[in-house]
Amino acid sequence: METLLSGGITMIPLGLCAILALTFILERAWVLSHIPGEQQAQTILEEAEHLLLSQGEAAAAQYCRTRKGPLSFIFAALLKRFDTLMLERREFRTTNQRLAQLAELAGAGQLGRFLLQHKDLSDLKEELILETEEAGKAYLGRHLVVLNTIGNISTLLGLYGTVLGMITAFASIAAAGTGDPKVVAGGIAEALVTTAAGLSIAIPTVVAYRYLARRADHHRGKLEVYGHAFANSLLITGQTQLESER
Numbered sequence: 001m002e003t004l005l006s007g008g009i010t011m012i013p014l015g016l017c018a019i020l021a022l023t024f025i026l027e028r029a030w031v032l033s034h035i036p037g038e039q040q041a042q043t044i045l046e047e048a049e050h051l052l053l054s055q056g057e058a059a060a061a062q063y064c065r066t067r068k069g070p071l072s073f074i075f076a077a078l079l080k081r082f083d084t085l086m087l088e089r090r091e092f093r094t095t096n097q098r099l100a101q102l103a104e105l106a107g108a109g110q111l112g113r114f115l116l117q118h119k120d121l122s123d124l125k126e127e128l129i130l131e132t133e134e135a136g137k138a139y140l141g142r143h144l145v146v147l148n149t150i151g152n153i154s155t156l157l158g159l160y161g162t163v164l165g166m167i168t169a170f171a172s173i174a175a176a177g178t179g180d181p182k183v184v185a186g187g188i189a190e191a192l193v194t195t196a197a198g199l200s201i202a203i204p205t206v207v208a209y210r211y212l213a214r215r216a217d218h219h220r221g222k223l224e225v226y227g228h229a230f231a232n233s234l235l236i237t238g239q240t241q242l243e244s245e246r
Helices: 008-032 038-055 057-066 070-091 093-105 109-140 144-176 182-245
Strands: none
Touching (some): 057 070, 070 109
8 A cells, every 4th residue: 555655646536446446357257158149039039020010100119228238229229210210201202202203204114213212222221230230339338438448548648657757856856966865765755656556557458449349240140140230120110100191
């Protein structure tokens, strides 16, 4: 404790960095250790799809709110994005119908209408795929940016403490001369302690960040498969809604 206190005021932000790093490392490790397996993920997907196709989006959204986990988070994000996209399509329905009529008048006939509908469907699917990726990153990669930042600034804070310690040491030399080593001992101790503390925090934090980020990417690739499957069910629901509104 005396050694740590000899590091001066810079040890306060370094101590906060250490506490935050440990907290987020444990939190991310716990989250990534509770990723559902294939069988459980398939069950969640089937239950959500069944509610979506049989009772509608509201029931599926309620199901996602009552459950915790990455798949529920991804499905909820897809439902929210799907509602926004469907609202946009309804707002531009008149324009789309006009484009289809112009395509028929130009000689494209039903083929032109089909191509326009296919393009709308492809755009909708692309948006949902992108939302799946973003939701997976948001859930699995949460707080990892903080860990990366702590790993970077801890070293800089240690260097900052080192500079302050050397300034103190040289100020003592200027005031009392170099005859007594005890005059500069306090400044040098402050410089060395902050450097060691900064490295002691930065090294394990960076290692943990790399490991957790790799695990997050690994799990995200697996979960996106189920997100894409749920997105396909949303597309089926959307086509049914549009056909019933015509």
